[in-house]
Amino acid sequence: MRPRERLTFSWLLLSFVLLTSLAGIEFYVFVQLSAAQKGQLLELLFPYRYFILVPILILLGLIIFGAKWVLENLWLPLAQLTDEVELLFSSRTSSSLTSRVPLHFQRISCLLNEQSKRIEKLQKGIESKISQAKKELEQEKNVFAALIEELSEGVIVCNSSAYILLYNKSAQELFVDQENGNTAENTNKSQLGLGRSFNTILPTPRLKYTLNELQERHRLGSSHLVQHFSTWFGSKLLRVQTIGILDPENKLSGFVFICEDLAPHSSDYHPHEVLELLHDEQRRASIANIRSSIETLQDYPEMPTEKYRLLMKTIQEHSVKLSEQLTHNPMHNKAELRVLCPLELTPIQEWLQSLNINPERPLKLTCIMADSSQTWYVQLNRYFFSQVLEFLFQQLHQLLHLTQLEIRLDRKDQFIMLDICWQGKELAPVELRNWLNHPLRSISEDQTVNISEILRQHDAEIWFEGLPDSLEHGLRLFVPCLDEMDPKFELKSHINLGSRPVFYDFDLFHKTSLSKKWNEVLLTEATYTVFDTETTGLNPAGGDEIISIGAIRIVNGQILRNETFSQLVNPQREISPQSFQIHGISVEELQDKPLISQVLPLFHSFVQDSILVAHNAAFDLRFLQMKEDSSGLIFDNPVLDTLLLSAVIHPNLDKHDLDTLAQRFGLDFKQRHSAMGDAEVTAQILLELFPMLNSKRINTIQDAQSAAKKSYYARLKY
Amino acid sequence: MPKKILIIEDDPAIVVSLEFLMLQQGYDVQVTTNAEEGEKTIRQQMPDLILLDINLPQRSGFELCRQLRADSNFDQTRIVLLTAKGREVDYQKGIAFGADEYIIKPFSTRDLVQTVHDLLSTTRNLI
Incomplete structure (x- = not known):
């Protein structure tokens, strides 16, 4: 109910x-009297009726109109004055009381204005000191940012829930989804964005596996929190190095991802690959054949003609084969496997312990280490090698109906012997041979890699060990062991925030709200997409269409001006003259623009994992809802409306339109009635509203939504 | 009585020269092209020396070598691994599996003949 209506209603009541x-x-009183008394009273009063009634009516009139005067001239101005005082003391912009107040309250108004100016002066002093301190901090941050910016690798820093806190330009360029043809204009075409989930951007099981693995390693007390994996992102083959970040309390507070596109190098050989060429087994075999044939011919010139011909044929065939091998580059596949399945130094005991924890496995594992005092390191790809072991466990369970396995670990010279032992039936060699051809989950759908290839990549061997008269059997995995650790290994094992200079102190690390349920999230900590639309008219149900969408993100209380969405849309219909007068966009301008069916998926992806905010959101949302059936895209994000929130804060102020709010908070429009310009001002209004909402104990998204629902404006329907 | 040599190699090109060379040295030479057949021949013929390729179909030379070394009947049988696997780790693996020599392709046939001769003129030390 509007304030004036409420006032009239109160007065009437x-x-x-x-x-x-x-x-x-x-x-x-009258009904309490006896009949005789009633008659006497009427008889007594009747001659004086006018003298009694007129003063009573005058008195009533005075009371009623007096009340009206009090409500209009004292209560309402005081209520408005209260709202203005609240605004005066909570707003960050300079303002003074403007309400018309009765003469006797003007002294209070003057005093409040003076007080406000005094506070403002004090605030300015504090702000200038804060700004100075911030400037110094900013300089240090800039040095750090410049350092990261200069790196050719893409660097992404995430919190422990894999939500992005920081990324550099190279990362932004790496994660541009060219295949989906992002057509938005003036838009951050990269999928990266602060507060977005890295898991959503890179939806590979390798990433999830790596994060779980590092968390598990950290839980088990390991300080080795580095892991590599390779994966495809569109046409790019990325090598991702993941490093855990420990806070001063030694808690795992986040991850750094260092990403490199390997695809540009895949056609070239690196120097170490040239060396690898020399090791190529096929070439070695061909050269061996040629050499042994030549030497035999030299040593035995009198050999039978048939032998002579055979040796000459060998030389000729293998010279051709060698030439073909050099031309056709047979190392490519091998090099690719090395890229896809990179090996890293791994403490094998620790890896086995982490492997032991798998609640879904039907088998019980017992690990026995021959020497627990020493750490043995192997070159391992945990993702693939764990799959190999899980597959073997599963097969042993299914084929031999085993429920219990014992893992024994021992070392012989330069090798680790990992024995998977059981009591019961023995395993036929042919079974093991079939298992080795089993394809594993790989990094892309069209690419598979089998166990045998993975073992070869690890220089590992596997065989069945069993004595015919014994009940104990085993599979032995023979994996090369490393004698000494690479000294660099320890240095790069994790990043410790406590050991870094102060400019590395990101508050964002401690924010875990992103993983909470929406309604519990604090207003100041949530991620928002503030948007606005321009349309062909005001009637979405009557066929009016969107012609422009503008959106900007707010993360951790900051407007991200480099993470925006701005797109004109071809509505395929006329624009009403009234609407044209407002936004000034003509049909001709929109002829070559994409259709709403092309734009909505991009916008849907842009608003993912955020709260939608708009001024008079019901209007803009109605347009989006009208497209749900045709596009199949449902915008089910939680919604906040700045119009309703303003009405919640200042229920006694009449106006809550965008222009009034901008003026009230001292904000300037870059471009009024452009979707992007309006979205940006709405974002600033939202930030201005937060402290006021907090002072009314509206702290969470749910609080804000419940309060907004009760507001008068929530009754507006489109 | 000539010493018996068994060549287990699936590449016929190198078998031609190896077989010829060993015959010229006066050895009794037999050839098989896979590990299964090779194992049968070994158990029947008890060769003094085996020239064993590592990259064999189905079962690797490493595995056959390891199995023979686990069987005391073949304590005195010399095993020479012939391989195109030229890295240190492969060499280490060959030695760990009990090979007497690990010869990386391409090799000198003259050196090979000398190695075979040296191995056959000594007894295998079991310690």
Whole structure:
């Protein structure tokens, strides 16, 4: 209810109560009298009726109109004054009381204005000191940012829930989804964005596996929190190095991802690959054949003609084969496997312990280490090698109906012997051979890699060990062991925030709200997409269409001006003259623009994992809802409306339109009635509203939504 | 009585020269092209020396070598691994599996003949 309507209603109610109470009292007294007394009273009063009634009516009138005067001239101005005082002391912009106040309150108004100016002066002093301190901090941050910016690798820093806190330009360029043809204009075409989930951007099981693995390693007390994996992102083959970040309390507070596109190098050989060429087994075999044939011919010139011909044929065939091998580059596949399945130094005991924890496995594992005092390191790809072991466990369970396995770990010279032992039936060699051809989950759908290839990549061997007269059997995995650790290994094992200079102190690390349920998230900590639309008219149900969408993100209380969405849309219909007058966009301008069916998926992806905010959101949302059936895209994000929130804060102020709010908070429009310009101002209004909402104990998204629902404006429907 | 040599190699090109060379040295030479057949021949013929390729179909030379070394009947049988696997880790693996020599392709046939001769003129030390 608007303030003036509420005032009229209160006044009418007061008058009604007054009149009915008076009449009620008189009626009650009258019915208490006896018939004789009633007659006497009427007889006594009747001649003086006008002298009695007129003063009573005058008195009533005075009371009723007096009340109206009090409500209009004291209560309403005071209520408005209260809202203005609240605004005066909570707003960050310079303002003074402007409400018309009765003469006797003007002194209070003047005093409040003076007080406000004094506070403002003090605030400015504090702000200038804060700004100076921030400037110094900013300089240090800039040095750090410049350092990261200069790196050719893409660097992404995430919190422990894999939500992005920081990324550099190279990362932004790496994660541009060219295949989906992002057509938005002036838009951050990269999928990266602060507060977005890295898991959503890179939806590979390798990433999830790596994060779980590092968390598990950290839980088990390991300080080795580095892991590599390779994966495809569109046409790019990325090598991702993941490093855990420990806070001063030694808690795992986040991850750094260092990403490199390997695809540009895949056609070239690196120097170490040239060396690898020399090791190529096929070439070695061909050269061996040629050499042994030549040497035999030299040593035995008198050999039989048939042998002579055979040796000459060998030389000729293998020279051709060698030439073909050099031309056709047979190392490519091998090099690719090395890229896809990179090996890293791994403490094998620790890896086995982490492997032991798998609640879904039907088998019980017992690990026995021959020497627990020493750490043995192997070159391992945990993702693939764990799959190999899980597959073997599963097969042993299914084929031999085993429920218990014992893992024994021992070392012989340069090798680790990992024995998977069981009591019971033995395993036929042919079974093991079939298992080795089993394809594993790989990094892309069209690419598979089998166990045998993975073992070869690890230089590992596997065989069945069993004695015919014994009940104990085993599979032995023979994996090369490393004698000494690479000294660099320890240095790069994790990043410790406590050991870094102060400019590395990101508050964002401690924010875990992103993983909470929406309604519990604090207003100041949530991620928002503030948007606005321009349309062909005001009637979405009557066929009016969107012609422009503008959106900007707010993360951790900051407007991200480099993470925006701005797109004109071809509505395929006329624009009403009234609407044209407002936004000034003509149909001709929109002829070559994409259709809403092309734009909505991009916008849907842009608003993912955020709260939608708009001014008078019901209007803009109605347009989006009208497209749900045709696009199949549902915008089910939680919604906040700045119009409703303003009405919640200042229920006694009449106006809550965008222009009034901008003026009230001292904000300037870059471009009024452009979707992007309006979205940006709405974002600033939202930030201005937060402290006021907090002072009314509206702290979470749910609080804000519940309060907004009760607001008068929530009744507007489109 | 000539010493018996068994060549287990699936590449016929190198078998031609190896077989010829060993015959010229006066050895009794037999050839098989896979590990299964090779194992049968070994158990029947008890060769003094085996020239064993590592990259064999189905079962690797490493595995056959390991199995023979686990069987005391073949304590005195010399095993020479012939391989195109030229890295240190492969060499280490060959030695760990009990090979007497690990010869990386391409090799000198003259050196090979000398190695075979040296191995056959000594007894295998079991310690």
